[in-house]
Amino acid sequence: MKSKLLPFFIGLVLTLLAYGTYQALFGAPTEETMGPVQRIFYYHVPSAWTAMLLFLVNFCASAVYFFTRSPKADAWALTAAEVGVVFCTIVLITGPIWARPVWGIWWTWDLRLTTTLIMWLLYVSYLLLRRSSEPGSSSMLATVFALSAAVDIPIVWMAIRWYSVHTQHPQPVFGNSPSSGLDPQMRYALFANWFAFMALAALVFWFRYSVERMSQKVSAAFVRKASRSTAAVLGMSTLLFFQGSPNKIPDPKHIFLYSAYAVTWIIHISYLAIIGRKFARLKQEQAEL
Amino acid sequence: MSSITSLTVANVAKDLRLEWRSRDVFNSMLFFALLVVVIFSFTFDASVEESRRLAGGLIWTAFLFCTVMALNQSWARELRNGVLDAYRVSPAPPEALFLGKCLGNFMLVTLLECLMAPLFVMFYNLSSAGSLWQLALVFVLGTWALVVNGTFFAAMSIRTRNRELMLPLVLFPISIPAVLSMVHATMGILTGDFSAIGSIKLLAGYCVIFTTLCFLLFETVLNAE
Numbered sequence: 001m002k003s004k005l006l007p008f009f010i011g012l013v014l015t016l017l018a019y020g021t022y023q024a025l026f027g028a029p030t031e032e033t034m035g036p037v038q039r040i041f042y043y044h045v046p047s048a049w050t051a052m053l054l055f056l057v058n059f060c061a062s063a064v065y066f067f068t069r070s071p072k073a074d075a076w077a078l079t080a081a082e083v084g085v086v087f088c089t090i091v092l093i094t095g096p097i098w099a100r101p102v103w104g105i106w107w108t109w110d111l112r113l114t115t116t117l118i119m120w121l122l123y124v125s126y127l128l129l130r131r132s133s134e135p136g137s138s139s140m141l142a143t144v145f146a147l148s149a150a151v152d153i154p155i156v157w158m159a160i161r162w163y164s165v166h167t168q169h170p171q172p173v174f175g176n177s178p179s180s181g182l183d184p185q186m187r188y189a190l191f192a193n194w195f196a197f198m199a200l201a202a203l204v205f206w207f208r209y210s211v212e213r214m215s216q217k218v219s220a221a222f223v224r225k226a227s228r229s230t231a232a233v234l235g236m237s238t239l240l241f242f243q244g245s246p247n248k249i250p251d252p253k254h255i256f257l258y259s260a261y262a263v264t265w266i267i268h269i270s271y272l273a274i275i276g277r278k279f280a281r282l283k284q285e286q287a288e289l
Numbered sequence: 290m291s292s293i294t295s296l297t298v299a300n301v302a303k304d305l306r307l308e309w310r311s312r313d314v315f316n317s318m319l320f321f322a323l324l325v326v327v328i329f330s331f332t333f334d335a336s337v338e339e340s341r342r343l344a345g346g347l348i349w350t351a352f353l354f355c356t357v358m359a360l361n362q363s364w365a366r367e368l369r370n371g372v373l374d375a376y377r378v379s380p381a382p383p384e385a386l387f388l389g390k391c392l393g394n395f396m397l398v399t400l401l402e403c404l405m406a407p408l409f410v411m412f413y414n415l416s417s418a419g420s421l422w423q424l425a426l427v428f429v430l431g432t433w434a435l436v437v438n439g440t441f442f443a444a445m446s447i448r449t450r451n452r453e454l455m456l457p458l459v460l461f462p463i464s465i466p467a468v469l470s471m472v473h474a475t476m477g478i479l480t481g482d483f484s485a486i487g488s489i490k491l492l493a494g495y496c497v498i499f500t501t502l503c504f505l506l507f508e509t510v511l512n513a514e
Contacts, residue, residue: 066509121462128458133449140513141445144506145459151502152463155495159466162487163473 013199020189020196021261028189040098040260046194047264048091048116050201054084055123055150062146065139074139075212077146078130081123083205086271087197088120093267094260101256112169114160115153122149204272211279214286293385300389301396307366308397314362315397318355322405325351330412340413345475348409349431349468356398356435357460360443361453363394368447377511387440387507395436402428418481423489427478430492431471434499438464441503445510467495 024042031038061076095113096106107113126149130142182190308314329347333340367373376386409415417424439460446455470492477485 118462118465121465125458125462129445129449129455132451132455137448137513140509141448144445144510144513147506148463148499148502151498152466155466155491155498159469159491159495162491163469 009203013196013203016192016196016199020193023189023192027192028186029183031186034102036254037098037101037256039257040094042189042193043197043261043264044091044094044098045190046197047087047094049194050197051084051087051091053198054080054087054201054205055119055153058084058123058126058146059150062143062150065143066147071139071216072213074143075209075216077143079205079209079212081126081146083201083208083271085120085123085127086204086267087201088116088123090264090267091116092120093263097256097260097263110169111157111160115157118156118160119153122152200268204268204275207272208275211275211282214279215282293382293388296381296385297389297392300386301393304363304389304393305396308393314359315401318359318397318401319404321358322351322355322401323408325354326405326408326412335413337414341415341418341479342476344409344413344415344479345472347413348475349471351405352398352402352432353435353461353464353468355401356394356432356439357457359394359397359401360436360439361447361456363390363440364443364447365452373511383508383511384504386511387444387504390440390444391437394440395432398432398436399429402432415479417479419478419485423485424475424478427471427474427485427489427492430489430496431467431474434467434471434492434496435464437496437500437503438467441499441507441510444507448510448513467492467499470495 020042024039028039028042030036057080058077061073061080064070065073065077095116099108100106126142126145129145130138133141326347329351333343333347335343364373367376376383439456442460442463443456446452446459449455470488474485474488474492477483477488
């Protein structure tokens with residue numbers, strides 16, 4: 001990506017997220033049975049789709065690394081897993097916040113919930129393995145683990161489908177059955193948010209990737225690029241916090257809805273702060289060199 | 290092929306001989322399993338029906354912990370005196386080493402299970418409502434699934450900084466589907482409420498897939514630089 005295009009891209013992500021959040025809170029109609037809390041869906045589902053996509057990217061990049069030993073593929077794999085874990089964490093937190101008022105329980109050992117949790121565990125342990133292995137062998141060991149994890153996920157899915165007889169999670173809304181139709185306005189809000197979160201993921205991915213490449217080979221060009229995006233990405237998320245609070249005073253009944261949105265942003269911002277700190281440390285190290 | 294077979298046999302014989310002379314892994318594993326059984330049995334003070342339902346989970350949790358203990362030791366032994374490095378530079382195929390380790394650990398864990406089974410029956414007043422050959426099949430497949438994955442990921446975690454600590458962290462998430470299937474099948478057989486055939490098939494599938502994967506990737510793990 002050309003660094004000239006970066007401010008434009010950040011602006012685009014910011015607009016998309018603001019627009020998506022606006023659509024989620026005001027654009028889409030209120031769901032009849034669940035009420036406003038259903039609006040968590042517009043953050044929950046896009047985050048889930050984004051997380052799956054990122055784990056898929058991790059698998060592909062790991063496979064590429066396995067055959068080519070390219071450090072770029074390794075950085076791709078690490079970045080995808082890390083950003084994927086961030087999105088997956090959001091899914092796992094916003095889910096229970098939605099489930100509590102709707103189902104009356106925080107958690108149930110249902111097919112989708114359990115599979116998502118296990119997937120999260122797998123990739124957290126991937127990141128732990130990366131952290132604790134020796135620099136020389138870390139990439140290859142992590143790659144082997146990533147390939148095993150990717151083979152494991154379909155088996156997890158089958159095992160839990162076999163194991164848990166009941167399923168409580170709403171069925172896919174884009175299935176074939178006529179009852180699964182989604183209101184066009186809702187569908188629009190959902191896709192607007194998915195697009196926005198994919199753009200955010202791409203931006204964070206790129207930033208994290210730059211930092212990883214920088215730590216792989218400390219180079220001045222990467223530092224300049226990445227430093228600009230730190231401030232921009234942090235600034236953007238802060239702006240969104242304000243965008244997230246609507247004009248009218250939040251109804252205390254919507255506490256679940258707003259807490260889910262807030263948690264999403266707290267996680268994204270904390271993650272960016274972590275990358276920012278890592279970046280600052282690398283920059284310092286580079287200056288010392 | 291014959292060289293792989295003879296090397297595997299040599300590896301197994303060496304491991305078993307070492308274990309026979311010191312018996313430190315087996316003794317600590319046995320005692321640990323005993324402790325787990327005792328602690329479980331008084332934390333879950335269950336009736337006969339309840340304990341049948343719980344036993345599947347308890348048995349496999351206990352064996353999972355014991356297996357982790359045995360597996361860490363089986364590779365840690367090779368680090369002393371640089372045995373693993375010597376193996377890496379030798380022309381012997383790495384698969385023979387891996388298979389040897391798997392078989393050795395399998396024998397060790399199976400022996401442990403045979404010794405622990407009467408204790409489980411005694412402490413939890415177990416009796417099986419289902420067929421015993423199915424139960425035996427679940428134990429063979431389940432132990433193999435734990436051992437083959439465990440040996441592979443132990444070889445991986447032994448190369449990390451915090452060695453012994455890392456094995457459960459990488460092994461447990463990967464083994465979840467296998468553990469679920471073992472527990473579900475054992476529960477089905479003990480209570481007789483539902484058929485265990487589906488879980489056994491799944492477990493067998495898991496064993497085949499991960500045995501293949503581990504064999505294909507072991508050389509990479511051994512030589513990862």
